[in-house]
Amino acid sequence: MAGDDAVPGGPIEHPAYGVVRPVTDTASVLLADNPGKMTLDGTNSWLLGAPGSRERIVVDPGPRTRAHIDRIVDAADVPLVLITHRHHDHTGGIPRIARLTGAPVRALNPKYCRGGEPLRDGEVIEAAGVRLTVVTTPGHTADSVSLVLDDAVVTGDTILGRGTTVIDSRDGTLGDYLASLDRLSDVGEGKRLLPGHGPDGADTAEAARAYRVHRQQRLDQVRGALETLGADASPLAVVKLVYADIDKRLWPAARQSVKAQLDYLRS
Numbered sequence: 209m210a211g212d213d214a215v216p217g218g219p220i221e222h223p224a225y226g227v228v229r230p231v232t233d234t235a236s237v238l239l240a241d242n243p244g245k246m247t248l249d250g251t252n253s254w255l256l257g258a259p260g261s262r263e264r265i266v267v268d269p270g271p272r273t274r275a276h277i278d279r280i281v282d283a284a285d286v287p288l289v290l291i292t293h294r295h296h297d298h299t300g301g302i303p304r305i306a307r308l309t310g311a312p313v314r315a316l317n318p319k320y321c322r323g324g325e326p327l328r329d330g331e332v333i334e335a336a337g338v339r340l341t342v343v344t345t346p347g348h349t350a351d352s353v354s355l356v357l358d359d360a361v362v363t364g365d366t367i368l369g370r371g372t373t374v375i376d377s378r379d380g381t382l383g384d385y386l387a388s389l390d391r392l393s394d395v396g397e398g399k400r401l402l403p404g405h406g407p408d409g410a411d412t413a414e415a416a417r418a419y420r421v422h423r424q425q426r427l428d429q430v431r432g433a434l435e436t437l438g439a440d441a442s443p444l445a446v447v448k449l450v451y452a453d454i455d456k457r458l459w460p461a462a463r464q465s466v467k468a469q470l471d472y473l474r475s
């Protein structure tokens with residue numbers, strides 16, 4: 209993997225497509241070329257491994273894009289693939305990376321495992337010269353996990369590099385999500401944020417607390433909206449009032465988020 213000295217003009221910055229971008233001594237990222245309103249600049253595939261070796265654990269092979277998976281496989285020897293959660297922009301590449309590397313694929317949800325056991329909360333994994341702890345962080349989805357390294361945390365979509373996370377109405381809940389943010393603020397102190405989308409951040413705990421504050425503000429706004437609209441207002445009516453400031457194309461996502469907040473407030 210190229211060090212900073214190999215790059216004319218200094219370190220590579222996010223977003224960098226098509227190149228492996230070093231972030232910490234043991235973590236680098238390959239950004240998939242799948243930008244979109246729900247993926248920001250695209251999905252981050254994280255490569256974790258000791259310096260001086262080609263071995264890398266792959267966290268989230270990313271979307272089902274041939275070129276992206278081929279780049280990962282060209283850049284590293286892969287002994288293990290880990291999955292942060294079920295969304296297709298993180299898991300679509302599983303069949304190809306499993307076929308090309310023969311590495312076991314492990315996720316919390318057995319449906320996404322290939323030749324490996326489901327992940328367990330608190331489990332310590334050692335591979336490619338690094339050690340990490342699996343921490344379940346449900347909320348964005350029920351099967352979301354974060355991976356805690358010595359100096360960084362891979363957060364999947366639980367915390368993003370910018371903006372906020374959507375609670376997936378299929379199986380995510382705001383109650384779980386708030387508890388997961390608290391958990392990340394406990395385990396992430398002083399550790400770099402390695403998110404599923406967007407740029408990496410200086411401190412995972414700080415990011416978790418900022419997300420907590422933002423959620424609390426939105427909850428207060430939704431409570432306020434219910435006072436105006438009546439206690440049984442629809443999610444869309446609340447969106448139109450509370451999210452008036454955001455792009456209308458984001459309303460479906462906001463509606464999901466508001467639905468999660470209403471479920472939380474009404475439960």
Ligand SMILES: [Zn+2]
Pocket residue numbers: 293295348365
């Ligand atoms: Zn996701």
